[in-house]
Amino acid sequence: MPTSPRTRRRQPRQARARATVDILVTATFQILDRLAAKGRPASEATTTLIAARAGVSIGTLYQYFPDRAALIAAVIDRECDRLLADVDGVLSGNGAAEPDRLIEHLARRLISPGRLPPALHRMLTAEAARPETATRAGATGIALDARLQALATAHGLPPDRAAIAGRTTRLLLQALAHQDVLPAPVASDQACRLVRGILTG
Template sequence: MSAIELSTTLLTASAPIRNEPVQARSTARLAALLDSAAAVIDEIGYERLTTAMVADRAGASIGTVYRYFPDRIAVLQSLSARNSERLLARLADALAADGHATATDALLAVLDVTVDLFRSEPGYRSLRVGDVLDLLPPSADETANGVVARAVADALARRYALSLGDSDRLAISTALEIIDALVARAFARHGDGDPILLDEARRVVRATVAGVL
């Protein structure tokens, strides 16, 4: 199992689903509820989401929602885990692709994947991988962004035969946080992402990992 596959497993396993689906029909129902939650979040943001809204959008009873999720926070956490899974799957493909002349170029593919998810994945630009949720106490020792950064660093080290020390990994983690923050800012008032801020994100990421990759 690769580092990215392991990270996907860890993040997905943390999703607080009340009843894990064991049949295809239940899996489809759960996916439909999360799709509905994502659609509502895409319209009004995650802060105003309610379980009643999820039920109404899915055409399901409120009891069906509570069969899988104890409350709205669980819906948000589960959707965050699915977002993380989809991000990591896309990153695995992007980092393994030919055409990256350097490890830095491969790292910048993370920016491209993130931008595409902001544009195409309903609700992603609001919730992302869930670190925006201010839940106390923390449910894990590592943030979702931290898990992604570790997986990316491991993938880069393996692909480009890099020996990464703690400071190198910190630089990569910082670059991932910069991508998350500046891409979110680029989409805050611009439906397709402010190109000036996206270019700035690319420049700052290069500067952050200069001498590391």
């Protein structure tokens, strides 16, 4: 989903411009990751730092993004796209599998330590609550709820219970990704059991 006009100065049309935007978003992601790991706030990701990390001038940065908030919004946009692509990849890649197997694959993929470090996940979740990003983050949550609801329905839950199960599962997976519920060494197996219990009733 494209970034909204409020958060992007110029939409890249040529390959070189698109590459520049991608480099800037990647540099922002890397700086946020480093700050999160040190327990520092996202506000320390200045446009000067981001431009230097990306290897572009500050003027080039401002051609595409008006400020740090716009860059962080672009990072969140990209991570939302990747999250839904992860989910759809699991579901399409295991389309013939039993719902139990799909649930296990999905739970393991979404809480995988290789997806996002917990500290960065917490930071991006907090940033996603801001007005300029809340709409996109909310839409992604709704889309993920729908996919999880479909899994619960496939397992035989009635529509009202499946809807509740889908949302509950998404919130649980978010907490697991933050490592707020279980520590990393035990999260995967126990998460699968928790998720399976919710989605199967």
